[in-house]
Amino acid sequence: MSSVLKIFSYLPNPRVWKSLIAANIGGVEVEIVGDKPGNLNSWLWDFDARELLEEEKTEDSPHLRKGKRGFAGALYKTDDFLKSHPFGTVPAAFSPDGEIGVFESNSILRSIARSSKHETLYGRNDFEASRIDSYLDANLVFAREAQVYLLEIEHLTKEGHSRMTSTYEFYLSGIETSLSRNKFIVSDCLSIADISYVCDFAQFLREGHYLETITQKGFELISDNLSQEYPLALKHLLDLSEYEEFSSVMGSYLNWYKRN
Numbered sequence: 001m002s003s004v005l006k007i008f009s010y011l012p013n014p015r016v017w018k019s020l021i022a023a024n025i026g027g028v029e030v031e032i033v034g035d036k037p038g039n040l041n042s043w044l045w046d047f048d049a050r051e052l053l054e055e056e057k058t059e060d061s062p063h064l065r066k067g068k069r070g071f072a073g074a075l076y077k078t079d080d081f082l083k084s085h086p087f088g089t090v091p092a093a094f095s096p097d098g099e100i101g102v103f104e105s106n107s108i109l110r111s112i113a114r115s116s117k118h119e120t121l122y123g124r125n126d127f128e129a130s131r132i133d134s135y136l137d138a139n140l141v142f143a144r145e146a147q148v149y150l151l152e153i154e155h156l157t158k159e160g161h162s163r164m165t166s167t168y169e170f171y172l173s174g175i176e177t178s179l180s181r182n183k184f185i186v187s188d189c190l191s192i193a194d195i196s197y198v199c200d201f202a203q204f205l206r207e208g209h210y211l212e213t214i215t216q217k218g219f220e221l222i223s224d225n226l227s228q229e230y231p232l233a234l235k236h237l238l239d240l241s242e243y244e245e246f247s248s249v250m251g252s253y254l255n256w257y258k259r260n
């Protein structure tokens with residue numbers, strides 16, 4: 001196995017799990033660097049990411065930036081980091097020489113699949129690969145809405161809840177229809193569309209941790225009737241999460257959900 005990508009992120013992060021699961025299945029080596037979410041403001045965001053010394057975290061640091069999405073307050077990102085990652089987000093992947101930045105967890109996932117010799121991860125032909133891209137794009141729209149919903153859940157509004165509800169229904173009904181035709185999302189073989197779905201949907205289900213907050217505001221859990229409305233999508237999530245290549249990465253992340 002040769003080292004393919006280096007990924008910098010907060011850890012654990014379901015968006016990084018996508019790549020780790022694909023790497024497990026595809027026999028690709030990935031290097032992961034990072035720390036707990038709350039500690040990334042003490043790190044230098046760079047190809048050579050590292051923990052900063054206390055005296056380096058100054059207001060006149062050339063690397064000082066303001067967090068834009070999910071991070072409040074100061075972050076330390078180098079100019080080179082922002083050249084490679086113009087949106088300044090993590091997970092942030094780099095080619096082994098650090099020359100090329102790959103951002104967006106679905107694209108990092110694609111990169112792993114491209115490096116792998118696996119026959120079906122990124123489709124068996126160009127059209128199947130494009131169909132997989134279609135699912136990854138649909139997944140990103142869902143995941144972005146889910147990100148906003150989860151980040152703002154303490155201040156949830158009627159508009160926010162209703163917007164997430166329609167995004168959820170749109171995405172889940174597409175996944176359900178797909179699974180009524182094939183064993184996996186795209187075909188009868190596992191692909192990165194399944195991996196992306198599992199990681200982002202498992203993360204969305206964390207809304208269940210905010211049940212009290214949501215009901216106190218007069219709303220219902222969006223996924224409340226998941227098992228009745230989208231049984232195939234739920235079964236697919238739970239079945240895949242038990243595959244060794246998934247469970248070794250996701251650990252006990254879904255256990256609370258399975259117990260409900």
Ligand SMILES: N[C@@H](CCC(=O)N[C@@H](CS)C(=O)NCC(=O)O)C(=O)O
Pocket residue numbers: 015066067068069070071072075088089090091103104105106144
């Ligand atoms: N859709 C992106 C989401 C990445 C993202 O939004 N990352 C946030 C943290 S959750 C970030 O790095 N924010 C940097 C900042 O706040 O400056 C993906 O899947 O990679």
